[in-house]
Amino acid sequence: MRKLIAGFLAATVAAAALAGCGGAKNEPAPTTPGATTPAPKKDPVSLVVWSHLTEPEVAEVNKLAQEWATKTGNKVEVLPDNTGFQEFSAAALAGKGPDIMYGLPHDNLGTFQKAGMLEAVPAGVIDNAAYEKVSLDAVSYDGKLYAVPVSMEAVALFYNKALVKDAPKTWDEFYKAAKEKGFAYDVKNFYHSFGFIGGMGGYVFKNTGGGLDPKDVGLGNEGAKAALTLMSGFIKDGMMPIDISGDSAKATFVGGKAAFYISGPWDIQAAKDAKIDFGIAPMPNLPNGKPFTPFVGVQSAFVSANSKAKTEAWDLMKYLQEKTPMPLFKIGNRFPVQKAVKDSAEVKANAALVGFGASAANGMPMPNIPAMSTVWEPAGKMIDLVLSKKADVNTATADAVKAINDAVKAMK
Numbered sequence: 001m002r003k004l005i006a007g008f009l010a011a012t013v014a015a016a017a018l019a020g021c022g023g024a025k026n027e028p029a030p031t032t033p034g035a036t037t038p039a040p041k042k043d044p045v046s047l048v049v050w051s052h053l054t055e056p057e058v059a060e061v062n063k064l065a066q067e068w069a070t071k072t073g074n075k076v077e078v079l080p081d082n083t084g085f086q087e088f089s090a091a092a093l094a095g096k097g098p099d100i101m102y103g104l105p106h107d108n109l110g111t112f113q114k115a116g117m118l119e120a121v122p123a124g125v126i127d128n129a130a131y132e133k134v135s136l137d138a139v140s141y142d143g144k145l146y147a148v149p150v151s152m153e154a155v156a157l158f159y160n161k162a163l164v165k166d167a168p169k170t171w172d173e174f175y176k177a178a179k180e181k182g183f184a185y186d187v188k189n190f191y192h193s194f195g196f197i198g199g200m201g202g203y204v205f206k207n208t209g210g211g212l213d214p215k216d217v218g219l220g221n222e223g224a225k226a227a228l229t230l231m232s233g234f235i236k237d238g239m240m241p242i243d244i245s246g247d248s249a250k251a252t253f254v255g256g257k258a259a260f261y262i263s264g265p266w267d268i269q270a271a272k273d274a275k276i277d278f279g280i281a282p283m284p285n286l287p288n289g290k291p292f293t294p295f296v297g298v299q300s301a302f303v304s305a306n307s308k309a310k311t312e313a314w315d316l317m318k319y320l321q322e323k324t325p326m327p328l329f330k331i332g333n334r335f336p337v338q339k340a341v342k343d344s345a346e347v348k349a350n351a352a353l354v355g356f357g358a359s360a361a362n363g364m365p366m367p368n369i370p371a372m373s374t375v376w377e378p379a380g381k382m383i384d385l386v387l388s389k390k391a392d393v394n395t396a397t398a399d400a401v402k403a404i405n406d407a408v409k410a411m412k
Contacts, residue, residue, distance in 0.1 A: 045074050046076075047099045047316060048076075048079070048097075048100075049102050050079055050080075050083075050088075051101075051103045052102070052105070052299075053080075053103035053299070058080045060331055061078055064327070065319075068316050068319045076316065085111045085112060088101070088117070099307040099308075099310075099312075100301060100316065101302055103300075103301065104301070106297065107372055111370050111373075117306065118146040120145065121148060124318075125321070126321055131149060132149075134296050135152050135296075135337035135365075139302075139368070143211075146302060147300040147301060148302070149337040150324070150334070151329075151334035152298045152337050153297045153299075153335060153356065153360065155262050155263055156263075156280050156281060156355050157260060157282065158253060158267070159279050160276055163182075163259035166279075167281035167284075170284050174260070177259055178239050178260055181260075182258030182259050182260070183234065184252040184253055185249050185261055186249050187240065188387065189380065190375070190379040192246075193231060194294060195262075195293055195363070196230055196286065198292075198295075199288070199290050200223040200226045200227035200230065202218050202221055203218035203219075203224075204219065204379075205367050205372075206218060211369075212369050214371035219379060219397055219401055220398055220400070228383065229393060230286070231383070232387050232389075249261065265352075279352070280351070280355030282359040282362055292362060294363040295363060296364060296365050297366055301320070303317060326346070329346075329353070371411065377403075379400055379404075381396075382397060382399070382400035385399075
């Protein structure tokens with residue numbers, strides 16, 4: 001019996017010892033106070049960016065995108081692109097579209113938004129308060145951002161300092177000098193001439209405060225008619241011929257034969273190449289005392305709703321928004337939409353681009369809804385009919401408004 005009891009006790013002690021060893025194996029290892037368990041490492045993603053910017057600008061965007069890729073461990077391919085909605089849509093639906101479209105003119109966004117291809121901008125990507133309001137309005141629908149603004153542009157007044165020392169301060173001063181020393185621009189081009197229409201009180205589609213109403217076209221109101229009458233004076237008073245075009249207007253200015261020229265930053269290099277000593281300024285206030293109100297074009301960027309890596313795409317977008325403004329300003333004459341960059345000493349030192357920025361500050365975003373596609377042809381025809389005296393102002397504006405209304409109805 002004593003042997004049996006001794007054997008039982010020995011077995012019990014051995015079992016307890018083994019149990020103690022097993023328990024030690026299952027206890028968590030001691031940790032340093034404050035230490036956290038590292039998050040599991042995510043697999044790298046590959047992003048594709050299509051850009052509508054110029055090749056030198058695309059190269060700079062690519063350089064910055066690769067910096068982001070190196071920092072995050074992801075991959076990015078940045079490609080130049082000049083396709084439109086149809087090509088983007090087909091590629092996106094086939095799973096071959098880009099994650100990001102970068103540098104697309106904002107007035108193209110309406111078609112993408114209507115088709116559900118724009119991903120709403122999440123909180124934290126940009127600080128709205130840091131951006132010019134006109135640029136945010138350009139990429140918004142129903143008060144919600146669907147793209148981020150990259151840069152903005154508007155036409156302004158080029159003036160030849162050899163013919164006029166300073167930019168005119170008043171309408172009368174401008175008009176007198178224009179009659180004596182020449183004025184040229186693509187007057188029949190609705191984009192270039194809208195500043196007069198908008199400044200005199202006309203509009204394309206009524207801004208309701210929550211969006212644009214395509215059923216309310218303002219190209220036939222008294223302001224629009226007054227603007228067309230004003231513009232017809234440029235022809236009547238001999239400042240420019242009735243058959244003037246964009247190319248002939250530019251040739252007149254860079255040839256030193258006109259003191260004034262309305263155009264955008266894309267013509268800066270041509271003026272420099274012609275060795276014109278020029279300045280850029282907003283047009284002086286119009287005869288009604290209101291500013292010339294040009295269309296503001298905003299280069300925009302958005303994340304595709306079909307992207308399979310939206311989180312990383314928005315992270316890249318945020319990085320590009322922080323890094324690209326100054327390079328695009330230097331390389332592509334892109335006027336920044338971020339207030340801090342716009343007000344920097346380096347930007348302010350570029351008098352020409354500051355002039356364009358001041359003009360844009362008086363402008364309004366070009367309508368970004370799909371109905372805008374119905375406007376260009378009738379509006380251009382309206383200007384041509386009035387300036388060539390083939391129709392009076394009342395008839396030309398009424399016909400244009402009817403054509404736009406009919407076309408908008410047909411879109412539905």
